[in-house]
Amino acid sequence: MNKPQGTLDKPKLTFAQKCKTMRGQQIICTIVFLFVPLLLLFTFTYLPFFKMVQFSFYNRDYLRVRSFVGLRNYIDVFTRSDCFQALKLSLYYMVGSVFQISLALLFATILSFKVRGSRFFRGALYFPRLICGIAVGFIFKFFLNPGFVLDTLLGWIGIANTPNWLENQAINNIVLVCCSLWKYIGQNIVLFIGGIASVDPVLYEAADLDGANAWQRFKSIIIPSIRTIVVLNLILSISGALSVFEMPYVVTNGTFGTSTYFVVMNKLAHTDMKVGLASAMAVVLLVIIVLVTVIQKLVEKWLDYRENWPHDYGTKEASK
Amino acid sequence: MNKGKKIVVNVLKYVLLVFAAFVALVPIVSCVITAFKNVEEYQTTNVMVLPKSWLYFDNFITAWKQADLGSAFLHRFLILICVLVGSVLISAMLAYVLNRFQFTGNTLIRNLFMVATLIPGIASQVTVYQIMDSLGLVNSFHGYIILMLGTDVITIYIFLQFFENLPVTLDESAIIDGCSYFGAFFRILFPLLKPAIVTSAILKGVSTYNEYYMAGLYLQDKTRLNVVSTSLYVFTGPMGSQYNYICAGVLITIIPALIIFLLCQDQIYSGMAAGAVKG
Numbered sequence: 282m283n284k285p286q287g288t289l290d291k292p293k294l295t296f297a298q299k300c301k302t303m304r305g306q307q308i309i310c311t312i313v314f315l316f317v318p319l320l321l322l323f324t325f326t327y328l329p330f331f332k333m334v335q336f337s338f339y340n341r342d343y344l345r346v347r348s349f350v351g352l353r354n355y356i357d358v359f360t361r362s363d364c365f366q367a368l369k370l371s372l373y374y375m376v377g378s379v380f381q382i383s384l385a386l387l388f389a390t391i392l393s394f395k396v397r398g399s400r401f402f403r404g405a406l407y408f409p410r411l412i413c414g415i416a417v418g419f420i421f422k423f424f425l426n427p428g429f430v431l432d433t434l435l436g437w438i439g440i441a442n443t444p445n446w447l448e449n450q451a452i453n454n455i456v457l458v459c460c461s462l463w464k465y466i467g468q469n470i471v472l473f474i475g476g477i478a479s480v481d482p483v484l485y486e487a488a489d490l491d492g493a494n495a496w497q498r499f500k501s502i503i504i505p506s507i508r509t510i511v512v513l514n515l516i517l518s519i520s521g522a523l524s525v526f527e528m529p530y531v532v533t534n535g536t537f538g539t540s541t542y543f544v545v546m547n548k549l550a551h552t553d554m555k556v557g558l559a560s561a562m563a564v565v566l567l568v569i570i571v572l573v574t575v576i577q578k579l580v581e582k583w584l585d586y587r588e589n590w591p592h593d594y595g596t597k598e599a600s601k
Numbered sequence: 602m603n604k605g606k607k608i609v610v611n612v613l614k615y616v617l618l619v620f621a622a623f624v625a626l627v628p629i630v631s632c633v634i635t636a637f638k639n640v641e642e643y644q645t646t647n648v649m650v651l652p653k654s655w656l657y658f659d660n661f662i663t664a665w666k667q668a669d670l671g672s673a674f675l676h677r678f679l680i681l682i683c684v685l686v687g688s689v690l691i692s693a694m695l696a697y698v699l700n701r702f703q704f705t706g707n708t709l710i711r712n713l714f715m716v717a718t719l720i721p722g723i724a725s726q727v728t729v730y731q732i733m734d735s736l737g738l739v740n741s742f743h744g745y746i747i748l749m750l751g752t753d754v755i756t757i758y759i760f761l762q763f764f765e766n767l768p769v770t771l772d773e774s775a776i777i778d779g780c781s782y783f784g785a786f787f788r789i790l791f792p793l794l795k796p797a798i799v800t801s802a803i804l805k806g807v808s809t810y811n812e813y814y815m816a817g818l819y820l821q822d823k824t825r826l827n828v829v830s831t832s833l834y835v836f837t838g839p840m841g842s843q844y845n846y847i848c849a850g851v852l853i854t855i856i857p858a859l860i861i862f863l864l865c866q867d868q869i870y871s872g873m874a875a876g877a878v879k880g
């Protein structure tokens with residue numbers, strides 16, 4: 282790279298002269314521009330990752346290594362009741378995200394066609410996403426406080442004797458899933474609206490001419506055209522559900538059986554100083570996330586292949 | 602389709618939308634109601650009963666003082682400026698090199714950034730804390746700023762996408778005219794990046810403004826290093842049930858995000874979509 286071929290008969294360049302050639306300049310520019318981002322990426326992403334793998338084999342806190350424990354931490358992750366309980370909790374969030382995606386699909390469809398005030402409705406549904414997590418925590422502590430907002434609203438429609446939303450263990454995780462849906466559904470809606478907007482409008486016109494009703498239009502045009510993005514969102518929600526952190530952290534702080542996997546890990550690492558165990562938890566989750574991502578990529582390829590095979594034969598190559 | 606059915610579908614559509622908007626907004630609106638009540642009203646009336654006066658601002662003043670929001674906003678603003686300038690420069694330079702130069706390792710670097718998005722931020726903080734500690738960066742604004750710069754991938758994608766649509770002939774002609782690569786980047790291309798800069802600055806700005814987890818971890822000295830998001834923690838202690846103050850504090854912290862949202866809705870939507878495609 283630094284000694285291009287065919288330069289033998291040219292006069293030897295000094296380092297300073299080399300730097301002035303176009304190639305030399307390009308190399309300097311590359312090094313200068315890449316240095317900071319790569320240093321940051323290495324220091325705050327990859328170094329922590331390798332340390333995490335290393336720490337997971339030790340019994341240690343932040344400052345001292347106590348002892349090498351082999352796979353003990355990993356065994357603990359699967360046998361300790363708090364970790365295992367937390368893994369079960371993610372089922373709530375997985376079911377929740379199926380609801381979230383279906384609802385988002387419904388509203389994205391409604392908002393994609395002529396609706397008065399669609400900008401307002403989309404804005405109202407998206408805005409919660411931009412509220413700081415801690416503020417969201419206070420908002421819901423207030424909203425769900427016994428006798429406060431939600432109980433009053435339910436009282437208006439004649440529902441009394443409501444449970445304590447955040448302390449009753451039969452429902453508090455469902456309540457937190459709803460809080461999370463409140464904050465994040467807008468994001469799905471906006472993404473799906475984008476997907477629907479990219480459908481060729483000729484298709485809708487043709488459907489209208491054929492007398493298709495709203496449901497047929499939804500089933501035969503919208504669903505097939507945004508199937509890929511919906512399926513990918515569903516798969517991603519598996520790793521999303523496992524890494525839920527915000528709502529249980531800010532609303533209940535993991536009390537009354539609401540500790541998700543990351544809330545447990547956060548507490549072990551930063552309160553109990555069991556850094557080795559927390560690292561093992563992080564590694565286990567990362568392995569799952571990588572698996573899910575690999576599956577996602579495979580499904581993406583498969584859907585791509587299926588969609589482009591029959592009618593687009595050969596054009597894909599050309600468009601590249 | 603018969604007319605009656607069409608009307609029913611239409612009505613149903615609006616009922617659904619109004620209900621959804623109601624659910625989305627009622628938690629915030631109920632905070633507004635309570636924030637305008639004085640102590641006696643707050644204690645004696647139901648939370649959904651409207652306040653006597655919409656001009657009662659004492660709760661906001663108390664919340665502002667209790668949470669020391671003046672210095673919290675100042676700190677957050679300074680952090681925001683540094684993070685935005687830094688991340689825009691870093692990401693634009695990185696995207697320029699990755700998009701314009703062919704060199705061994707180009708794809709590798711792209712993939713390294715791609716894979717980095719898989720690692721959830723909270724998981725890596727277990728060991729990042731130890732690294733920050735050994736670098737002496739815990740409990741300092743500059744440490745927090747460096748960390749916020751390092752965990753940034755969406756901005757990079759926005760710039761990469763933008764560079765793909767900027768014709769190479771632009772920088773080629775600048776270089777033929779005697780510009781260096783640095784000159785071509787800073788004088789010709791950087792000014793053209795304005796739309797990407799605006800979009801990424803808004804997204805990064807909102808997420809930096811709202812960031813609370815790392816602020817709680819790395820800015821532990823709450824009196825000296827308070828920032829807007831974590832300043833609300835004041836209300837968890839003995840003030841934990843005085844929701845008239847808490848709601849006022851919450852609303853104060855929401856207002857900047859609301860203003861940005863009302864002004865830049867479209868950039869937020871499109872930027873988020875751009876980030877979500879690859880990230």
